[in-house]
Amino acid sequence: MRIGIAARLDIHKAIELTDDLTDFLIKNSVEVFLDPxxxxxxxxxxxxxxxxxxMDVDIIIAIGGDGTILRTQSFIDGKNIPIFGINMGTVGFLTEIGPEESFHALKEVLNGNYFIEERTRLEVWHNKDLAPALNEVVLMTRKPAKxxxxxxxxxxxxxxxxxxxxxIIATPSGSTAYAMSAGGPIVDPRVNAFIIVPICPFKLGSRPTVVSGESIISVKLLREGKKAIAVIDGQVEEEINYMEEVIxxxxxxxxxxxxxxxxxxKKVREKLIKGGIGLE
Amino acid sequence: MRIGIAARLDIHKAIELTDDLTDFLIKNSVEVFLDPxxxxxxxxxxxxxxxxxxMDVDIIIAIGGDGTILRTQSFIDGKNIPIFGINMGTVGFLTEIGPEESFHALKEVLNGNYFIEERTRLEVWHNKDLAPALNEVVLMTRKPAKxxxxxxxxxxxxxxxxxxxxxIIATPSGSTAYAMSAGGPIVDPRVNAFIIVPICPFKLGSRPTVVSGESIISVKLLREGKKAIAVIDGQVEEEINYMEEVIxxxxxxxxxxxxxxxxxxKKVREKLIKGGIGLE
Amino acid sequence: MRIGIAARLDIHKAIELTDDLTDFLIKNSVEVFLDPxxxxxxxxxxxxxxxxxxMDVDIIIAIGGDGTILRTQSFIDGKNIPIFGINMGTVGFLTEIGPEESFHALKEVLNGNYFIEERTRLEVWHNKDLAPALNEVVLMTRKPAKxxxxxxxxxxxxxxxxxxxxxIIATPSGSTAYAMSAGGPIVDPRVNAFIIVPICPFKLGSRPTVVSGESIISVKLLREGKKAIAVIDGQVEEEINYMEEVIxxxxxxxxxxxxxxxxxxKKVREKLIKGGIGLE
Amino acid sequence: MRIGIAARLDIHKAIELTDDLTDFLIKNSVEVFLDPxxxxxxxxxxxxxxxxxxMDVDIIIAIGGDGTILRTQSFIDGKNIPIFGINMGTVGFLTEIGPEESFHALKEVLNGNYFIEERTRLEVWHNKDLAPALNEVVLMTRKPAKxxxxxxxxxxxxxxxxxxxxxIIATPSGSTAYAMSAGGPIVDPRVNAFIIVPICPFKLGSRPTVVSGESIISVKLLREGKKAIAVIDGQVEEEINYMEEVIxxxxxxxxxxxxxxxxxxKKVREKLIKGGIGLE
Structure with a gap:
């Protein structure tokens, strides 16, 4: 088996865990590749x-939070390599397990006791194809509170x-991320749909809308003189001008x-109700 | 062509319109059948x-509100007869047009200028199969506010x-009915999904959930001594006892x-934002 | 000191605790009165x-849930006797402490280490003055889901x-009870205000409204032929007819x-976010 | 009587109306002062x-939208001059009337047929006193979607x-502005309270909170390395650093x-439900 590893570089424990996991994988005759x-x-x-x-591998281990997963995913576009996420962050919705369970879990993986889950992504077009989103695309002003x-x-x-x-235009994966914060429903990843959620709409009667995964959604910027940005998975930013469309x-x-x-x-209950933050 | 007509009996204008439409249809060589x-x-x-x-007809015209449609539908279960709804009620989400446009619209229908929309229904099982729901099934206590x-x-x-x-367990059709009142998202009828919406949950962190149309949802009544009822499309009531499941x-x-x-x-905007009620 | 005790009669542990507390109070030279x-x-x-x-006492201990408190309160209307609530129920927003802390807490009370919190109540008029509400008045149909x-x-x-x-017309005390379930805001008990919260409004643009505690709120039943009931603090029911007002x-x-x-x-966080129910 | 006039300079009709109103006021023997x-x-x-x-005047007429009112107010802090708002904007919650009614309304004012409404403002302290807010203070990151x-x-x-x-920390006046967009309740201006509304909280169980107008609210920035800004009434910006408090x-x-x-x-219904935007 061939396994790659990516990790958050700013968390000491993620680096340490990388060391231990690499050691463990090599001892188990896995060919390991590490982010330089x-x-x-x-x-x-x-x-x-x-x-x-x-990396031309069977699995990539991503150690960090959902941001690490989203970033790793952006590097392997079009390659269909499954990601195994180990959560060192505060959220960890896309990750599979915590660090303490990672050795046991990897043993299971090496023994073939796992399955591959496929998640839908969202194609984004603005003058040209942009990076596809796994969670969501957010359209906002550059200036806060405008x-x-x-x-x-x-x-x-x-x-x-x-x-x-x-x-926010979100996939079901994104329904537990930013779209949830803006008041969107929880959408099971097996639903073939996208979610449209306004952020702070200036109207009493605005509601989240769930549209078919086969639909084409287009959003046009109407107000003259205002620029917007599209933020893809919290990573990539693209500037949108007046009267332009994003599809x-x-x-x-x-x-x-x-x-x-x-x-x-279970993840929804644990991460979004009980948790997320230390105090509560 | 063969057309059946059902109508709300308690609205005088619905009866009048039935008369005029029957006359119009007969003059246009349609074979008409009327609810006795x-x-x-x-x-x-x-x-x-x-x-x-x-009624063994090509189309049934239902004159009234959404309740009339839901009631008419319950009579023709399993027959695949399309319903043409003329709105005489306060809501009219399932109806197609208002009474003033009905003659023009029927001309279009007689000329074949229409299409058939298929809407998903929800199978409900409690000890036995119950009537399938077009909009939603509501589980509630018999006693208000318990x-x-x-x-x-x-x-x-x-x-x-x-x-x-x-x-509430709702279909996409039901997303603009009771589920909407309870805070659920608008779900496009083309989405293959069901919506689970709690009514007045006693917890801050409860959210509507959208699950796959291929999933099996089961709800169990946990608290001893309390009876619930399941109301299907606001029409049929079924009593649920402690520890029983509805699937x-x-x-x-x-x-x-x-x-x-x-x-x-357009219907969503017109009927739910602007409208529904006289004053506003 | 003179202390009265009321308790939920259907919870064995509440009866047991009554026994132990009575014993404890008598040993501490308190004159105790018990519900017959x-x-x-x-x-x-x-x-x-x-x-x-x-009971002509300095304090009444109410052992049970919020229902016990509300019921006890209804017996001592107009007497200004403070209630000390010991929580044996599932919610316990109005109660002060759990059973395990009750002896320690009562010692503090006997030593004078406590204060009296005053909570606003809501006067309800329908043809005549009804019992004032501590939490809320709910107007509903008798028939579920109508x-x-x-x-x-x-x-x-x-x-x-x-x-x-x-x-729902709620006091700030009621903002963490039924009004919260229906989507109302949390209102600090020190705010001089009432909260109006619709239950499942059939309109996208309905919002909870906070009105001044000095305002007079009136609600009129408009639709002919439908009866409503007003439920005061989940206890008292009053029937409302067409075109009648409740003030x-x-x-x-x-x-x-x-x-x-x-x-x-702290109570809000503990009881409404984490808790309330076993599983979560 | 002495009346001042301020207006949005970028709307041609606001300038025109200023001309007509000035003419009208002078003819009615009012001493008029205009923004240079x-x-x-x-x-x-x-x-x-x-x-x-x-301007040392009895009334200032502000022609524009709520932004014009808020800006005008910031110039006359501490002077207790009442503002008469004429709405040329899209929202106009703080304004009193539309341009077509302005001459009739001003006649009423000149005849003394008006009253002065007092609205609460929010004192903001961050290292020093900042400009008091009429609507709200928004704390946000500088970077969108963080x-x-x-x-x-x-x-x-x-x-x-x-x-x-x-x-968002809002006054009752602000409850129909940004706080409403973020999901807050409508709060009657007569309520002595402030509203705390999180914007896109990353947690399922967050709710708007209404606190007493006599309370002191403090907000501390916990996460290291992130800067925030406080935006007062959409006008003034103040930078907040890690571990700093705003009171x-x-x-x-x-x-x-x-x-x-x-x-x-009536304003709530007209401006927030029906309206605000052309299309709907």
Whole structure:
């Protein structure tokens, strides 16, 4: 088996865990490849250095939070390599397990006791194809607390014209991330749909809308003189000008995750109700 | 062409419109069948009387509100006859047009300028199969303002255990009806999904959940000594006892509607934001 | 010191705790009075039996949940006796402490280390003055899942005309009870205000409204042929007919609670976010 | 009578109306003072030019939207001059009337048929006193779609620790502005309270909170390395650093408005449900 490893570089424990896991995997006859930045930090495994985008592996282990997963995913677009996420962050919705369970879990993986979960991604077009989103695309103003004036269409029918701080177009994966914060429903990843959630709409009667995964969603910026940005998965930013459209549809590319269990709702309860933050 | 007519009997204008439409249809060489109750009210068209469940027609015109549609649908289960709804009620989400446009619209229908929209229904099982729902099933206590204690499972995974006044399991059609009132998202009828919406949950962190149309949803009544009722489309009531389960999945039966346009979102804006009620 | 005790009769542990507390209080030279129903259950302390409405005491201990508090309060209307609530129920927002802390807490009370919190109550008028509410008045239909058509006025200005399953008029105390379930804001008990929260309004743009504690709120039942009930604090029911009004304003009577700490928000976090129900 | 006029300079009709109103007022023997920028635009009334902050008048007419009102108010802090707002903007919650009614309304005012409404303002302290807010203070990150980690206290009790895009502390006046967009309740201006509304909280169980107008609210920025800004009434920006606190309480200064009617709820219905935006 061939396994790659990527990790958050700013968390000491993530680096340490990388060391231990690499050691463990090599002892178990796995061919391991490490992000060169990790090799440099560890000053070990120099022969295993390999850029993430060049990793030709069966699985990539991503150690960090959801941001690490989203970033790792962006490097392996179009390659169908499943990601195994180990949570060192505060949220960890896309990750599979915590660090303390990681050795036991990897043993299960090496024994073949896992399955691959396929997650839908969102194709984003603005003058050209942009990086597909795994969680969501957020349209906002550059200036905090200023409103956009937007027109939303689904399959060429006007859904709504609204003034709001911003707009989220999310996949089911993204329904437990930013879209949830803005008041969207929890959407099971098995639903073939996208979610449209306004951020702070200036109107009493605005509601989240769930549209078909086969629909084409387009959003046009109406108010003259205001620029917006589209933020893809919290990573990539693209500037949108007055009267320009951004178009969304299901991507041909999916994201793949190594899973040991299918407990979606347990995660929802644990991470979003009880948790997320220390105090509560 | 063969067309049946059902109408609300308690609205004088619905009876009048039935008269005018029957006259119009006969003049246009349509074979018309009327609900015997309408024939009796009109004291005309005695030869056209036919029980709704025995109507073997191409289209049934239902004159009234959404309740009339839901009631008419319950008579023609399993027959795949499309319904053409003329709105005489306060809501009219399932209806296609208002009374003033009905003659023009029927001309279009007679000329074949329409399409059939298929809507998903929800199979409901409690000890036996109950009538499938077009909009939603509501679980509530018999006593107003008392809470139920429920366990919700999706494909055998526990989603949530909650105390609430009730619970709505809705189809996308139902997303603009009771589920909307309880805070659920608008769901495009083309999405293959069901919506689970708690009514007045006694917890800050409860959210509507959208689950796959291929999932099996089961709800169990946990609190001893309390009885619940399941109300199907606001029409049929079924009593649920302690520790009993109600199971929901997509029905093999669909509902069919005669449509002249595809403007789902226009209806949402007109009926739920602007309207519904006289004053506002 | 003179202390009365009321308790839920259907919870064995509440009866047991009554026994232990009575014993403890007598040993501490307190003159104790017990609800005769408790005396009968315990078959002890026969000389201490006293109807709750006849208790002329410094403090009444209420052992149970919020329902017990609300019921006890209804017996001592107009007497200004502070209640010390010991939580044996599932919610316990109005109660002060759990059973395990009750002896320690009572020692503090006997030593004078407590303060009296005054809570606003809501005067309810319908043809005549009804019992004032501590938490809320709920207007609903008798039949589950049927809508009311209501007109709401504040100081004679129309606030809204709406169709909904019901309407809640709550005090700040009630903001963490039923009004919270229906989507209302948390209102600090120190705010001089009432909260109007529709239950399942059939309209996208309905919002909870916070009105001044000095305002007069009136609600009129508009739809002919439908009856509603007003439920006061989940206890008292009053039938409302078509075109009748229910009028609400601040009561001259308050409720008084024995408090050891002032931690309102800690209770909100503990009882409504983490808790309430076993599983989560 | 002495009346000052301020207006939006970028709307042609606001300038025109200024001309007509000035003419009308002079004919009615009112002493009129104009913002020098208006005098320059009109190239008339040169003798009436007076900086807004130097206007010693009975009433200031502000022609524009709520932004114009908020800006005008900031120039006359501490002076208790009532503002008469004429709405040329899209929202106009603080304004009193539309341009078409302005001559009739001003006649009423000149005849003394008006009253002065006093609105509460929010004192904001961060290292020093900042400009008091009439509507709200928004705490946000400078970077769009990034979260803050905040601790909120009321009268020194921790209310909540939360991660969110931002936080709004609003007056009742602000309850129909930004706080409403973020999901807050409508609060009648007569309620002595402030509203705390998180913007996109990353937690399922977050709710708007209404606290007493006598309370002291403090918000601390917890997450290292992130800067926030406080935006006061959408006008003034102040930078907040890690571990710094912003403290809010009722200001000694109020805002005063010239009103012809007391119809608060009519405005809510008209501006927030029906309207605000052209299309709907």
């Amino acid at each position: 930045a990790l090799v440099k930090k560890l000053n070990k495994y120099h022969d295993s250095a390999r850029e993430i985008q060049d 409103m956009l004036h937007l027109e939303i269409r689904v399959d060429d029918e006007i859904v709504e014209e609204l003034r709001a701080d911003g707009l 969304f549809k299901k991507s041909d590319q999916h994201a793949y995750f190594v899973r040991l269990t299918k407990e979606f709702y | 109750a309408l024939v009796k009210k009109l004291n005309k068209y005695h030869d056209s009387a036919r029980e709704i469940q025995d 809470m139920l204690h429920l366990e919700i499972r999706v494909d055998d995974e526990i989603v949530e255990e909650l105390r609430a006044d009730g619970l 929901f999945k997509k029905s093999d039966q669909h509902a069919y509607f005669v449509r002249l346009t595809k403007e789902f979102y | 129903a408790l005396v009968k259950k315990l078959n002890k302390y026969h000389d201490s039996a006293r109807e709750i409405q006849d 809508m009311l058509h209501l007109e709401i006025r504040v100081d004679d200005e129309i606030v809204e005309e709406l169709r909904a399953d019901g309407l 609400f304003k601040k009561s001259d009577q308050h409720a008084y609670f024995v408090r050891l700490t002032k931690e309102f928000y | 920028a208006l005098v320059k635009k009109l190239n008339k009334y040169h003798d009436s030019a007076r900086e807004i902050q130097d 979260m803050l980690h905040l601790e909120i206290r009321v009268d020194d009790e921790i209310v909540e620790e939360l991660r969110a895009d931002g936080l 809010f309480k009722k200001s000694d200064q109020h805002a005063y408005f010239v009103r012809l009617t007391k119809e608060f709820y």
